[in-house]
Amino acid sequence: MTQAELPTSAEVMAIPTTPPPHHPEKWKWYDYFTFNIDHKVIGIQYLVTSFIFYLIGGLMALAMRAELATPASDFLSPDLYNAFLTNHGTIMIFLWIVPASIGGFGNFLVPLMIGARDMAFPKLNALAFWVTVPAGMLIMGSFFFGGAQSGWTSYPPLSVVTANTAQSMWILAIVLAGTSSILGSLNFIVTIWKMRVPSMAWDQMPLFCWAMMATSILALVSTPVLAAGLTLLLFDINFGTSFFDPAKGGDVVMYQHLFWFYSHPAVYLMILPIFGIMSEVIPVHSRKPIFGYKAIAYSSLAICLVGLFVWVHHMFTSGTPPWMRIFFTISTLIVAVPTGVKIFSWVATMWGGKIRYNSAMLFAVGLLAMFVFGGLSGVTLGTAAFDLHVHDTYYVVGHFHYVLFGGSVFGLYAGLYHWYPKMTGRMLNEPLGKVHFILTFIGTNLTFLPMHQLGLQGMPRRVAMYDPQFQALNQLCTFGSIVLGISLLPFLANAIWSWSRGPQAADNPWDAKTLEWTTASPPIIENWEVLPVLTEGPYAYGEEPAEASANT
Amino acid sequence: MKQIPAPLWTLTIGVAVTLLSLWYGQNHGLMPEQASEQAVLIDELFDSMVVMGTALFLVMEGAILYCMIQFRQRKGDETDGPAIEGNLPLEAFWTAIPTILVIGLGLYSFQVFQEIGGITPGHVAHDHGTMIAQADDTPLPGGLSESGKGPLIAENSVFGLGAPLENEDTAADLQVNVTGMQYAWIFTYPEGNIIDGELHVPIGADVQLNISAKDVIHSFWVPQFRLKQDAIPGKKTALRFIANKEGNYPVVCAELCGGYHGSMRTQVIVHSPEDYQAWHDKRVAQTPAVETIAKAPADLSAEEYLSPYSQEMGVNRDLIANLSLK
Numbered sequence: 001m002t003q004a005e006l007p008t009s010a011e012v013m014a015i016p017t018t019p020p021p022h023h024p025e026k027w028k029w030y031d032y033f034t035f036n037i038d039h040k041v042i043g044i045q046y047l048v049t050s051f052i053f054y055l056i057g058g059l060m061a062l063a064m065r066a067e068l069a070t071p072a073s074d075f076l077s078p079d080l081y082n083a084f085l086t087n088h089g090t091i092m093i094f095l096w097i098v099p100a101s102i103g104g105f106g107n108f109l110v111p112l113m114i115g116a117r118d119m120a121f122p123k124l125n126a127l128a129f130w131v132t133v134p135a136g137m138l139i140m141g142s143f144f145f146g147g148a149q150s151g152w153t154s155y156p157p158l159s160v161v162t163a164n165t166a167q168s169m170w171i172l173a174i175v176l177a178g179t180s181s182i183l184g185s186l187n188f189i190v191t192i193w194k195m196r197v198p199s200m201a202w203d204q205m206p207l208f209c210w211a212m213m214a215t216s217i218l219a220l221v222s223t224p225v226l227a228a229g230l231t232l233l234l235f236d237i238n239f240g241t242s243f244f245d246p247a248k249g250g251d252v253v254m255y256q257h258l259f260w261f262y263s264h265p266a267v268y269l270m271i272l273p274i275f276g277i278m279s280e281v282i283p284v285h286s287r288k289p290i291f292g293y294k295a296i297a298y299s300s301l302a303i304c305l306v307g308l309f310v311w312v313h314h315m316f317t318s319g320t321p322p323w324m325r326i327f328f329t330i331s332t333l334i335v336a337v338p339t340g341v342k343i344f345s346w347v348a349t350m351w352g353g354k355i356r357y358n359s360a361m362l363f364a365v366g367l368l369a370m371f372v373f374g375g376l377s378g379v380t381l382g383t384a385a386f387d388l389h390v391h392d393t394y395y396v397v398g399h400f401h402y403v404l405f406g407g408s409v410f411g412l413y414a415g416l417y418h419w420y421p422k423m424t425g426r427m428l429n430e431p432l433g434k435v436h437f438i439l440t441f442i443g444t445n446l447t448f449l450p451m452h453q454l455g456l457q458g459m460p461r462r463v464a465m466y467d468p469q470f471q472a473l474n475q476l477c478t479f480g481s482i483v484l485g486i487s488l489l490p491f492l493a494n495a496i497w498s499w500s501r502g503p504q505a506a507d508n509p510w511d512a513k514t515l516e517w518t519t520a521s522p523p524i525i526e527n528w529e530v531l532p533v534l535t536e537g538p539y540a541y542g543e544e545p546a547e548a549s550a551n552t
Numbered sequence: 553m554k555q556i557p558a559p560l561w562t563l564t565i566g567v568a569v570t571l572l573s574l575w576y577g578q579n580h581g582l583m584p585e586q587a588s589e590q591a592v593l594i595d596e597l598f599d600s601m602v603v604m605g606t607a608l609f610l611v612m613e614g615a616i617l618y619c620m621i622q623f624r625q626r627k628g629d630e631t632d633g634p635a636i637e638g639n640l641p642l643e644a645f646w647t648a649i650p651t652i653l654v655i656g657l658g659l660y661s662f663q664v665f666q667e668i669g670g671i672t673p674g675h676v677a678h679d680h681g682t683m684i685a686q687a688d689d690t691p692l693p694g695g696l697s698e699s700g701k702g703p704l705i706a707e708n709s710v711f712g713l714g715a716p717l718e719n720e721d722t723a724a725d726l727q728v729n730v731t732g733m734q735y736a737w738i739f740t741y742p743e744g745n746i747i748d749g750e751l752h753v754p755i756g757a758d759v760q761l762n763i764s765a766k767d768v769i770h771s772f773w774v775p776q777f778r779l780k781q782d783a784i785p786g787k788k789t790a791l792r793f794i795a796n797k798e799g800n801y802p803v804v805c806a807e808l809c810g811g812y813h814g815s816m817r818t819q820v821i822v823h824s825p826e827d828y829q830a831w832h833d834k835r836v837a838q839t840p841a842v843e844t845i846a847k848a849p850a851d852l853s854a855e856e857y858l859s860p861y862s863q864e865m866g867v868n869r870d871l872i873a874n875l876s877l878k
Binding site for chain 2 (some may be wrong): 082157162192201250253286287288292317320322343344347352356365376383386388452466467
């Protein structure tokens, strides 16, 4: 608690503090493999680890697309195909997007953006990272037992009767990842609440921190419910209970409620931090203040609140009564409003600006372009009547890849290009970044756009074999996925090479206004020699520095 | 040279976007053929969403593209853009318009959902003996709360689609029991003791499917009917539809049910009334009534249950062999 209370006394913070003597000047490479409590080290640990899992999950996707190049099941065994589809989803959600956006960017940026020396609970923070490591090992280890094969949703009874050992390992992995998420969320809420530099009012806080606040509240409320549901499932599998066994009075639909009460908000866990990244990247490279600061900040909270009451839209064809199908149609459609507000605000931020087309901005604009499409298809899915046709089809697969790949992953790339100089002290190579963007943009649309038509025409999701009439479109998707696979090569080469050989980055290479750019690149161990004092708002572009703060 | 005034541009673009969206909404060609009356209603909903979606898509992508080109950094210009931080009327406008649009869409989708029987599922008895002992004459709000009384507790609730409100008490012309199992659909016709691996229905008849699952969750989907309903162990679900086009359409399992989920496909055959009667009479004559009475299907293993019918049902014998190996 002491660390949380520390910054409340402004005088203490104003005194230049030298790092405690037991800290080295600079972290060595091997410090990144230890139980280090520096939020920046933890942030990079999260980012690098999750990126490795992104590559693993991506290889699984490529194997599945190879299988789907032909209608017959001829490349993977059906069980292995199901293991890949289950763990592709699981890894991408629990071991890539969530840890990279919340753990990685959240940890690295939040203390720097609010002028804190670290997170409120540094040891808890390190613990939250290190429990994701056994979670990843359990997922990988489950393949020795066939891998969990019942989809990332793991609906009973299928999950109870299929690959019991692997399914149990999968449950333990998710519970560990969920624990990490709960610990991290608690840390973010306390840090943002209590550790802002005294000169920073709530409405001077960078929007990324608002997004992290909303994300953390959402994770804190919803994750325990998933843990409860999965624990009951674990008992059903291993200890003979019958929570979800209808033959003994259990209820299979109950599991779906417990699962989706977390897992729909999980969608917002994966996109709210990305929205935060967008709100940072777009104004900097458009050279204009963010348009509608308050609307963006509050719409994050609105999404967080409404997002807790939309979960049944995943169950419109399940055992749900009419009033639920109607209520959740309306609540789902309403989420489009705060989301729309954000998108309009970003376009208005670009409007009249002087947009610099570096790789970070390209990925941000690419996200905007694709999220519009993914959002619109999401609205169609929200209506119960139409969802009866497209639920559990490739239309859904296309939709959520537009918002999770075109949205979250593009946002992660935008963030990586934007903050790489701050994290490593080196600039990335711009031409390689642009090649990476173009390949990714083409590959994403080639892979995921035809899926909408496949679903509408009648192809269900999660199938290893399909009706031959769908082959042409599937081959287009497979071709797109190969482009996506190739698109990673320039990025990997760029990131690895630039880390040691890239040109030195200045402290503030983008001429940005948020606090993380006021320290060295990479930041020194306790972030600043002297804590910064806010002289202007986080988005005070286009104004003379002498003028008053942006948000008064 | 004088410029064309901005309102004129806006008007032109607005008209063009509207026309294009209306045209695309009618001509997208994304849906398979319509073979049920419910499909007509659902497609009208989809088409109107395509119109709205296309218009919004064009306007938003157009704005993004315009920004990218018009507001790019010019060579040598290192200055900032104007310090505009917001515009309350504009923000209120773009909050209000989507709100009105989604509420309108919500009401329309509710209307369609009602017309396809979504708010009155299961008013017709499912099984003999376990009738749903609920008053059926309650109007809409009562009907809603009645079904909402606690579906997680009430054993007799039926989920899915029934008849639309105005004729919710009308019994269906034909009832078929549908059972999903790894990896086949079994269709049982209570009148006549017909068991089949394909669904046969007459055109124009009000058909009710009483859906159940033997092992894991499956989902009954006919893309040409635009209807889908999960088959859930321990729950009763139903679909009700009127096929309006003769032909053979796929029946697809849409819920992951195991390794061969993708091969869990059969077909529904929509007959003319005469053809249906002929098929029905032929099958009744074929069915060895004694056998089905002798043993309740529930007491049989999947293999025993299926094997006498495998040939007529068009179910692959290898698949059944695979099932028994597991």
